[in-house]
Amino acid sequence: MVGNPGEPEQPDEKPVDPETPPPPSMPKIRSFSCPACGAPVTIRYPGATMSVVCDSCHSVIDVTNKNYEILSKYFSKTSLWCPTIPLNSRGKLDGKTWEVIGFMVRSDVASKYCWLEYLLFNPYYGYRFLTEDKGHWIFVTMIKRKPDNVYSTSVRVKTPSKVEMDNRVYRIYNRGISKVDYVIGEFYWRVVVGSEVNSADYIDPPQMLSIEYDDTEKIWSLGKHIDSKEVEKAFNLVPRTANLFGFGIGPIEPSANSAAWKKMGPLWALFFGFLTCANIFFSGTAKNMVATEYYGNFVPNTKINDITIPKFVLEKNSANVLISLFAPVRNSWFYVSGEMVNNTTGASYPFEMTSEYYFGTDSDGAWSEGNATHELELSSVPGGEYYLNIDTESGDFKNTNQQQFSIVVKRDTPSWYNYWWFIFLVSLPPIYSWTMMRRDEVSRWANSDFNPYVSDS
Amino acid sequence: MVRSYIIYGTFLCILFCYAEANGWKVVDPFGVGVSRPTGPGGHYHK
Numbered sequence: 001m002v003g004n005p006g007e008p009e010q011p012d013e014k015p016v017d018p019e020t021p022p023p024p025s026m027p028k029i030r031s032f033s034c035p036a037c038g039a040p041v042t043i044r045y046p047g048a049t050m051s052v053v054c055d056s057c058h059s060v061i062d063v064t065n066k067n068y069e070i071l072s073k074y075f076s077k078t079s080l081w082c083p084t085i086p087l088n089s090r091g092k093l094d095g096k097t098w099e100v101i102g103f104m105v106r107s108d109v110a111s112k113y114c115w116l117e118y119l120l121f122n123p124y125y126g127y128r129f130l131t132e133d134k135g136h137w138i139f140v141t142m143i144k145r146k147p148d149n150v151y152s153t154s155v156r157v158k159t160p161s162k163v164e165m166d167n168r169v170y171r172i173y174n175r176g177i178s179k180v181d182y183v184i185g186e187f188y189w190r191v192v193v194g195s196e197v198n199s200a201d202y203i204d205p206p207q208m209l210s211i212e213y214d215d216t217e218k219i220w221s222l223g224k225h226i227d228s229k230e231v232e233k234a235f236n237l238v239p240r241t242a243n244l245f246g247f248g249i250g251p252i253e254p255s256a257n258s259a260a261w262k263k264m265g266p267l268w269a270l271f272f273g274f275l276t277c278a279n280i281f282f283s284g285t286a287k288n289m290v291a292t293e294y295y296g297n298f299v300p301n302t303k304i305n306d307i308t309i310p311k312f313v314l315e316k317n318s319a320n321v322l323i324s325l326f327a328p329v330r331n332s333w334f335y336v337s338g339e340m341v342n343n344t345t346g347a348s349y350p351f352e353m354t355s356e357y358y359f360g361t362d363s364d365g366a367w368s369e370g371n372a373t374h375e376l377e378l379s380s381v382p383g384g385e386y387y388l389n390i391d392t393e394s395g396d397f398k399n400t401n402q403q404q405f406s407i408v409v410k411r412d413t414p415s416w417y418n419y420w421w422f423i424f425l426v427s428l429p430p431i432y433s434w435t436m437m438r439r440d441e442v443s444r445w446a447n448s449d450f451n452p453y454v455s456d457s
Numbered sequence: 458m459v460r461s462y463i464i465y466g467t468f469l470c471i472l473f474c475y476a477e478a479n480g481w482k483v484v485d486p487f488g489v490g491v492s493r494p495t496g497p498g499g500h501y502h503k
Binding site: 256268396415421 | 463474494
């Protein structure tokens with residue numbers, strides 16, 4: 001997303017103690033009259049600047065030419081664009097002081113999507129670019145290196161789909177032709193309004209690799225996300241507020257949700273593993289003891305009240321209790337309501353259970369539903385001596401001869417109820433995190449022609 | 458958020474172990490378990 005034809009001619013990186021930022025230099029200003037309109041034009045950094053834009057008529061002037069040749073005449077004298085950071089203002093970014101010496105607006109030829117670029121200059125460190133795109137800022141440095149690896153999906157396309165540098169894999173975000181729409185200030189190359197260049201951007205938040213190329217050369221640059229507050233603070237800008245929906249997430253803006261998801265996924269696996277192991281342990285060590293077995297007779301389709309099942313002992317201070325009811329139901333039902341009573345404290349645990357089983361055939365074939373056995377679990381029953389008081393009721397029996405039902409009480413039985421509930425609870429935050437991460441990434445890639453969240457079909 | 462999740466997850470793991478050790482079971486928390494007979498097709502018997 002930078003727009004210059006090559007490395008800055010001079011000055012470039014110079015070994016300076018990074019702990020000691022250079023003092024603001026006093027530029028050696030040179031002035032001349034604009035050959036187009038006659039207005040005075042000032043060059044703040046003669047020697048480093050190759051072209052400058054007349055503030056009055058916006059003509060771009062080649063200052064390396066003795067006659068100040070006009071590179072392009074701007075067609076409008078009105079200011080279509082107003083830079084967010086005023087020209088010639090200074091600010092400290094990346095630990096160094098930079099002066100804004102140039103500003104231009106560039107756009108994608110195909111989509112007309114435009115963005116702003118500021119040319120920064122420091123006499124000791126050279127040039128940098130600061131790009132602004134819908135409230136998102138990127139600090140761009142020209143690099144002489146090329147990516148370590150490139151991955152192409154098609155030989156017909158000159159720009160690869162992925163590039164790798166310094167163990168970071170950058171995915172292609174945009175590819176197209178960038179055009180200069182508007183310029184003011186001075187530049188280290190001969191900038192021409194309307195000039196076009198092939199470009200492609202690759203992202204791996206919070207960094208971006210960009211390439212600008214033609215048939216003869218390829219120029220790479222490395223961009224890093226800068227928070228808008230940092231830019232506002234550096235250049236003393238009036239803080240801007242996002243619109244109702246915010247600025248959205250920038251192409252390489254770090255997403256807190258994405259970062260959180262990367263950490264929460266392994267954490268969830270850890271908790272899942274722990275809960276699984278713990279449940280296997282508790283299930284394996286559960287005593288699963290039969291406290292009592294009761295077999296009673298009943299006359300079908302009648303009610304029987306006040307059956308008392310003899311006392312039994314529940315061991316262990318506190319554990320669950322599993323009550324199993326079985327009745328010989330066939331297209332009929334058997335119902336028990338009762339309570340388990342602590343013989344010492346009188347504490348009561350009421351319960352209701354139904355054994356019912358139905359089967360038959362219809363136009364779809366044979367069917368069945370229900371079960372002759374019904375199990376009911378009671379949570380955390382203290383140890384002690386207990387007895388059961390129950391009432392029974394039955395119906396729909398065709399055989400009305402006396403029949404037998406059974407009730408079995410088990411103590412400390414293995415159970416998966418808690419396991420599934422706790423897995424559900426421990427999964428809620430990662431599900432939320434994944435949802436937010438995906439929302440951010442979908443938003444990030446919404447402006448890309450290579451959006452992985454949109455299918456090709 | 459990550460720190461909160463670590464605390465939350467750790468708390469759940471401890472609570473799970475404590476519940477299992479003391480026989481606390483999440484049994485039918487919404488009270489939707491069958492009690493009265495429903496009959497075939499879910500019809501309620503009087």
